[in-house]
Amino acid sequence: MKTFALFPGCSLEKIGQSYYQSALETAKRLGIELRELDDWNCCGATAYFHVDELLAYTLSARNLALAEKEALDVVAPCAACYKNMYFTRAYLKEDPDLAEHINFALQEDDLSFSGKSAVRHLLEVYTQDVTREDLQSAVQRPLEGLRVVPYYGCQIVRPRKNGEEVEQPRFFEDLLSAIGATPVDYPYKTRCCGGSLMITSRPAALSLTRDLLQLAQAREAAVIATACPLCQVNLECYQTQVNQEYGTTFAIPVMYFTQIMGLAFGVPGKQLGIGSELVSAGPVASFAQVGS
Amino acid sequence: MAPPVPGVEGQAPESRLLPGPQAGRPGVARPAVKGNRMTNRPTFSDEISNMLHAAHGNPITTCIQCGTCSATCPVANFMDQTPRRLIGMIRAGYKDEVLGCNTYWFCASCYHCTVRCPREIDIAGLMYALKRYSMWKNRFKEGLVGPVFSETFVKTILGSGRSYEPILAPSYMPSLGLRGFFQEAVTATGLMLKGRIPLLPPRIKRLEKFRKMVGKVIPGGAS
Numbered sequence: 258m259k260t261f262a263l264f265p266g267c268s269l270e271k272i273g274q275s276y277y278q279s280a281l282e283t284a285k286r287l288g289i290e291l292r293e294l295d296d297w298n299c300c301g302a303t304a305y306f307h308v309d310e311l312l313a314y315t316l317s318a319r320n321l322a323l324a325e326k327e328a329l330d331v332v333a334p335c336a337a338c339y340k341n342m343y344f345t346r347a348y349l350k351e352d353p354d355l356a357e358h359i360n361f362a363l364q365e366d367d368l369s370f371s372g373k374s375a376v377r378h379l380l381e382v383y384t385q386d387v388t389r390e391d392l393q394s395a396v397q398r399p400l401e402g403l404r405v406v407p408y409y410g411c412q413i414v415r416p417r418k419n420g421e422e423v424e425q426p427r428f429f430e431d432l433l434s435a436i437g438a439t440p441v442d443y444p445y446k447t448r449c450c451g452g453s454l455m456i457t458s459r460p461a462a463l464s465l466t467r468d469l470l471q472l473a474q475a476r477e478a479a480v481i482a483t484a485c486p487l488c489q490v491n492l493e494c495y496q497t498q499v500n501q502e503y504g505t506t507f508a509i510p511v512m513y514f515t516q517i518m519g520l521a522f523g524v525p526g527k528q529l530g531i532g533s534e535l536v537s538a539g540p541v542a543s544f545a546q547v548g549s
Numbered sequence: 550m551a552p553p554v555p556g557v558e559g560q561a562p563e564s565r566l567l568p569g570p571q572a573g574r575p576g577v578a579r580p581a582v583k584g585n586r587m588t589n590r591p592t593f594s595d596e597i598s599n600m601l602h603a604a605h606g607n608p609i610t611t612c613i614q615c616g617t618c619s620a621t622c623p624v625a626n627f628m629d630q631t632p633r634r635l636i637g638m639i640r641a642g643y644k645d646e647v648l649g650c651n652t653y654w655f656c657a658s659c660y661h662c663t664v665r666c667p668r669e670i671d672i673a674g675l676m677y678a679l680k681r682y683s684m685w686k687n688r689f690k691e692g693l694v695g696p697v698f699s700e701t702f703v704k705t706i707l708g709s710g711r712s713y714e715p716i717l718a719p720s721y722m723p724s725l726g727l728r729g730f731f732q733e734a735v736t737a738t739g740l741m742l743k744g745r746i747p748l749l750p751p752r753i754k755r756l757e758k759f760r761k762m763v764g765k766v767i768p769g770g771a772s
Contacts, residue, residue, distance in 0.1 A: 267712040271747045272740065296754045298710040302702065303658050309681070309703075315766045316706070319759070348605070362765035366758040415660035416671070423664045449623050449659035456721050457694040458655050459729060461627040465657075468623075494740060498732050533743045535736075 259386060261377070262329040263291035264320055266338040266486075267299050273335070273486035275530020279515035280334050280379055282524045286395045287387050291332060294323045300338040303453050311358070317345035318359045321376070322368035334379040334515075336485035337452075340412035343376045347418075378413055380484045380514060384428040392435040397523030398545050399437025405517060406443045406473050406481040407433055410488045414447055423447070432514065433482065436521040441478045445469055450491040460502075466491050467499045470507045480541045482514040489513060496536050510538040520545035593644040600678035606663070606671025612636045618662035618672050628652040629690075632662055632672055648688045653679040654695035694724045707763055710753030714746060 269277040284291045297320050301313040321342060324331040333339040349356040350372040360369050383392070407429035414423050426447070430440035450469060451462030469492060473481050483489045493511035500507055512531075516538070519529040526532065526542045591599070598608040612633075619631035629650035630638065638647050656676035663673045680699070683689055689696050701720040705712055718737075725733055740746045753759055 267751070270711075270751060272714065272745045274745065298753050298759060299706045299712045301706065302712065309767065310677075311766055312703075312763065315763065319762065359766070362762045365761040365765060366755060411657075411659040411661070415664050416673070417664050447661075449657050449661070452657040452659065453698075454624070454655065454657045456717070457698050458624075458627065459725060461624050461655055462657075464627075465623055494736055498736065501732060533745060535739050535743065 258288050260290040261332040262324040262327050263293045264331050264333045266335040268486035275533050276513040279519045279529040283515045283518045286522045300341045314345045315359050317342045318370045322370045324374040330375040332377050332379050336412040339378040384432050389435045396436050396521045400521050401437050403438045404441050404479045405433050405438045406441045406478045408481050408483050409447045410485045411449050441476045445472050450488045455491050463499055463502050467503050473509055480510045482517050484514050493536050510541050512538050593642050594640045597639050606674050607669050609636050611668045617665050621661045621665050624655050628655050649690050651690050654693050694721045710759050711751040713750040
């Protein structure tokens with residue numbers, strides 16, 4: 258069994274708790290242990306870097322140091338936490354002076370950073386550390402004919418981390434087809450959902466979200482799969498506001514990819530946090546039932 | 550108002566101009582761009598260029614004004630100046646105009662411009678640098694939510710080690726207008742009923758040590 262340190266991040270505690278639940282459920286069925294880091298702190302999100310980079314790195318370095326103490330690689334299901342931790346580790350490894358400065362601060366909590374714990378996103382683990390065969394053999398209710406949008410969003414694929422494909426990634430589609438679903442050809446798959454602009458520049462964010470929903474509808478998607486709590490909230494919780502603003506009638510379920518995997522693995526909807534959404538994911542859940 | 554120092558200053562970097570599959574990642578630290586020789590004070594363009602070094606990209610003096618960033622940016626329509634124009638303005642010394650525009654506060658940091666820039670300028674990093682610059686200078690376009698929101702967010706994290714949505718609300722709710730305020734209240738109530746908003750702010754356990762740690766990076770930072 259492969260074990261990772263789990264960094265849930267603030268979103269997964271409440272607003273994205275269905276992501277947390279479904280991550281644990283799916284990991285269990287794929288023979289992966291996700292062990293939550295003890296006493297982790299906020300990664301700094303995007304707002305932190307507006308104010309002070311050094312502090313932002315310190316926040317992520319503390320979490321990385323906690324993972325190093327456990328001698329585990331760390332998995333972040335939130336795309337923004339992943340990006341922040343990934344680059345903090347990279348910059349600190351490249352810049353010994355910066356690392357020394359931050360280690361001086363980490364001493365206060367008896368921690369130190371060396372960079373030995375790698376940073377992974379959960380989607381990456383499920384497509385790189387788990388084989389297609391493993392995925393297929395965990396499937397109990399293949400989602401035959403379920404049209405799913407593989408919505409990557411931004412931070413998983415950008416900025417470029419290791420020479421990977423940033424314009425036309427395919428791994429999300431591969432994951433969806435492995436569990437029997439039909440990945441929708443969706444040209445906006447890496448287009449921005451608006452991120453924190455939903456708070457700071459509402460009209461701009463609503464227009465971005467509208468574009469994404471419109472294309473999903475035009476492509477006859479049954480559900481949008483996300484790998485980021487902020488994308489999920491913007492596309493799902495703000496769907497009603499998009500409808501009010503633009504006179505549209507969208508009712509497109511937006512689910513975490515782990516919830517969709519969980520349905521295919523035969524996990525009861527409740528254990529995947531289904532039922533806590535504002536745009537009902539009921540149709541998708543019953544599709545999984547009937548389709549079996 | 551005439552811009553103080555027009556044109557392109559500094560020389561083009563040698564080694565990191567050619568895009569490669571791995572390039573654009575931080576590598577060799579480049580020397581700072583030379584200042585205005587007359588007074589030895591850095592120009593506005595120098596200042597921002599130097600901040601961009603901290604953001605791990607090529608300096609904006611290498612920009613060829615191709616406009617890929619503006620064409621890529623999903624929010625360009627909402628910006629007072631497109632990213633390409635903004636870079637041109639910085640290089641031409643239009644400091645007041647740059648500090649008075651909303652462009653960088655409308656950047657959602659999706660990094661699409663960064664990965665597409667043929668000169669490998671970290672444009673999203675530039676937008677962050679401009680946000681920090683304008684916060685240091687305490688000069689923003691009127692009516693922007695971003696600066697207040699960022700500060701509130703940081704204070705929340707420094708206070709408890711975790712973020713907490715309800716504390717952030719007062720920093721942006723008034724900006725939504727009456728109708729938006731109402732819509733937001735409906736959304737928040739819906740989330741609350743589904744148990745998706747915590748009633749009490751979360752806190753990390755070793756908060757005292759956490760605050761001392763922050764204080765060591767920036768003395769007094771956690772007060």
